[in-house]
Amino acid sequence: MPFLNPGQIVIGVGWFRQLKPRDVIIFEHDGREKIKRVVTVDATSVEVTGDNPSESTDSRHFGRIELTSVRAKVIS
Secondary structure (H helix, E strand, O other): OOOOOOOOOOOEEOOOOOOOOOOEEEEEEOOEEEEEEEEEEOOOEEEEEOOOOOOOOOHHHHOOEEHHHEEEEEOO
16 A cells, blocks of 8 residues: 555655665655655665555666665655
């Protein structure tokens, strides 16, 4: 079941200390902000997936996201 519904407003914080698997993040990719769930994190990048993998475009399609592209961690 998706975490977010279409048109739902989310709150994110940009001062998070660390990311962990299952966190939901906002990141910039191809000039757009996207929201996805964290699968894995290393020192420089993060792998993300959508909550509906059969309909989602995510790291399986565009690879890992640099940590510098992460704008916020969704808190609500």
